[in-house]
Amino acid sequence: MQKSDWWHTEISDISPGVIRYHGYSVEQLIASEGVSVGSMIWLMTRGEIPTPLQAKLLERAMIAAVDHGPQAPSIAIARMAMTCGVDINNAMASAINVLGDVHGGAGQQLMELVSEIIADGRPVEVVVSEKLREFRARKKHIPGFGHRFHPRDPRRDPLLRLVEQARDAGEIEGKALEVTLEIEKQISAGRTRPIPMNIDGATAVIYSELGFSPMLGRGLFVLSRSIGALAHANEEFQSQMRNKGPENRTVLPNYQGAAPRDVP
Template identity: 70%
Template sequence: MNRSNWWKTSISDISPGIIRYHGYPVEQLISSEHVGMASMIWLMTRGELPTVPQARLLERALVAGVDHGPQAPSIAIARMAMTCGVGINSAMASATNVLGDVHGGAGQELMEIFRTILDDPRPLSEAVEAEIKRLRSDNRYVPGFGHRFHPVDPRRAPLVAAVETARDVGVVEGRHLEVALEIERQINLNRDRPIPMNIDGATAIIYAELGFEPVLGRGLFILSRSVGALAHAWEESQSSQRNKGPEHRSILPTYTGSPERAVP
């Protein structure tokens, strides 16, 4: 292999005095009135700048997922890490490293389900019904619906409304929105206590409608939540507390092992 081609990238063109992202000079991106952080995320992952309405819709999803307080494991871990004397970067990394399939991955899973349903040639209601049955037969939850803390996730309504508005003016097609609403309708049939869409479901709609691949859906959520991890790590660093665990030191874990016994 040619040593000059050891690293190859179509993303950034860097040489003395030159910085370009997908061909756009960084000085122009900095100076543009229409390029913000959401636009840069789109550019770096997709290779082109979004329209202003596309960037605004993406930004709404990023804003919504920033934080959910110390009861969220990722945020609690960021705060605990900070009391152990690590740098703020380590605290943020500790938080994002636990955003896996269970905590933070539901959006990606739902985006994959959207794709499966939209590829199904049957009418939408039948395709959704079949997918829900498949998940239940595998003893799995439908990702993106229900919340252990909120009876109704307050982030759902404004995000869904934003997609509906974007659909009505032609920014997105609305196909993934239609699938999500049909899933929500079916899983709530004959239920006294509804299972509403949560933040993962609502942001999955936006990321899918904007054309992001499912794995990028998880990455976008991690980018969003890292802002909350940064804020909480910084706040905890001002507390002067040291070595804080998940519970107050007066609360001991329940011991379930053998009773006290003598060493033979």
């Protein structure tokens, strides 16, 4: 079979009777009990099979972000799309397409911020203080902290405990953890109600510590939330409802336009 450089890749080696990913045969990957779905995500994006602790951290982060109920726009959209008679892939794609800078992008934004702070080289508390002043001056929200629904995101503590364990075991450096804890400390200073990290913050710590780029951090969140979109789209399909909008049919939007008038 002829080879061409029109498309070239270091990821997959495919030819008749052969499937290899970064040199590993699919037969061996299937047979290996040590290769999980998380390991495959790592292999496909990073080129190597992770250590068991690396795979565990990646998988725990992805498990934590799978779903946040129909009040999350991405999940609500997946469910509404399903009632419009589309296939499940369309419903999942609809959910994924709204995971942008506002809904789903905070993790990537925090990873970028953490990377800048680490690269600065000055004491962490000094750089964090400077960055926070910049955010406040621009009246910008600090990504990855606070939650509109949870006083303290229940996913924060178990994820950060795993990060601390990996740091203590020498598997990660702990630099991203140090930076984000300092941010959390400084933005909560003087407040009666602290502003803890949310799921975006906690997963950003893990993905940063594991060496993923900020762009891949967003992609991993999208993969994770796709599972929730799949489950909710499937559940909504069982209802057999049609054209289900964002509000119950008995509720109308509050019209605030012009009063009734005649066409001139």
